[in-house]
Amino acid sequence: MADATHAALMDRTYRYQRRIYDATRAFYLLGRDHLIAKLDPPKGGHVLEIACGTGRNLDHIAQRFPDCALYGLDISEEMLTSARNKLGGRAVLAQGDACDFDPNPLFGVAKFDRIIFSYCLSMIPDWAGALEQSLRRLAPGGSLHIVDFGGQQRLPGFARRFFNAWLARFYVTPRHDLAAVVQRLGEIHGLTVQITDLHRSYAQYAVLISKG
Numbered sequence: 001m002a003d004a005t006h007a008a009l010m011d012r013t014y015r016y017q018r019r020i021y022d023a024t025r026a027f028y029l030l031g032r033d034h035l036i037a038k039l040d041p042p043k044g045g046h047v048l049e050i051a052c053g054t055g056r057n058l059d060h061i062a063q064r065f066p067d068c069a070l071y072g073l074d075i076s077e078e079m080l081t082s083a084r085n086k087l088g089g090r091a092v093l094a095q096g097d098a099c100d101f102d103p104n105p106l107f108g109v110a111k112f113d114r115i116i117f118s119y120c121l122s123m124i125p126d127w128a129g130a131l132e133q134s135l136r137r138l139a140p141g142g143s144l145h146i147v148d149f150g151g152q153q154r155l156p157g158f159a160r161r162f163f164n165a166w167l168a169r170f171y172v173t174p175r176h177d178l179a180a181v182v183q184r185l186g187e188i189h190g191l192t193v194q195i196t197d198l199h200r201s202y203a204q205y206a207v208l209i210s211k212g
Contacts, residue, residue, distance in 0.1 A: 029119050031147040031203040036060050038207070039145060043067045045113035050098045050134060051075070051120030055083030055091065062090045071107045073098065098130035103137055111139035117146045122172045128181050135189055141212030146182070149174035150197055150204040182206045 036057065041047050045068050049058055052072030062070055070091035074080050075098065083093055094106040098120070103109050115134045121127040131144070138144055149167070151174070152160045164174060175181070179195050185208065186193035192209040 031198045031205055032057060032118050033060070034198060034205060035116065035118060035145050035147045036064060038205075039065070039114055039116075041065055041068050041114045044069070046071065046109050046111070046139070047114045047116070048073065048103070048107075048109075048112040048134075048137070049116040049118065050130065051117065051124070052083055052091075052093065053079045053120075055086040055093075057116065057118050058083070058091045059086055062087070069109075071103075071109065071112070073101060073106070098124055099126050099133055101133065110137070111142070112137055113139050113142045115142070115144045117144070117148070119148050121146065121148050121178065122167075122174050127175060128185075131181070131185060135185065135191075135208065138208075138210050140210055143207055143209045146178070146206040147198075147203060148178060150199075150201045151176045153201045155202075178204055178206065182208060 039047070039061065047058075047061060047065070047068050048071045049061075050073050052058055052074050055072060058070050058072050061068065070087075072080075072083055072087075072091050072093045073096045074083065074093070075096065077095055080093055080095055083091075087093070092107050096106060103112070115138055117131070117134070121130065124130045131146075134144060149172070152163065155163070167174065182195060183193055185191070189208075190211065192211075194207040194209070196205045197203075198205050
């Protein structure tokens with residue numbers, strides 16, 4: 001799907017949803033606070049969130065790690081409107097495609113100490129390409145953190161089918177091969193990989209760590 005087409009789809013999807021997004025997603029976007037708690041950025045480090053949405057995660061990161069410089073990228077201007085209202089001057093925000101962005105003109109920064117993907121790979125058509133793109137922007141010794149829907153292996157079959165059908169209504173496709181793709185990227189780029197199932201496989205958390 002072309003950048004402009006996907007951007008228009010996301011704007012249509014979130015034009016009104018963004019106003020209630022944080023209140024409604026808190027019940028099923030599990031593991032976001034786990035990711036933030038594990039982030040451990042260096043003092044004064046640069047933290048980028050891909051598909052930052054309403055800015056909810058960046059808001060929490062700003063409170064927990066006030067010494068960091070924060071940046072957010074999103075393809076939807078509608079979502080960025082909410083993020084700007086929430087964050088004010090605490091983060092630099094820009095519209096862009098996760099699969100094809102240059103941080104220098106957008107943020108004035110070439111590399112980041114921490115890069116975050118929180119429940120967005122399941123909505124990015126070329127999600128593996130988005131990971132590759134961000135790995136090129138990772139600073140030496142930095143780490144890329146992912147939380148997204150898991151395989152739900154411990155859910156009954158009918159519940160798993162219903163849940164995935166419901167997610168599809170919002171253009172969400174859980175990436176059940178995420179662990180395999182992350183492992184492959186780790187091998188290609190010489191990265192340390194950590195993968196953890198959360199909440200009985202409802203969510204999955206992965207980290208790719210660059211060598212210093």
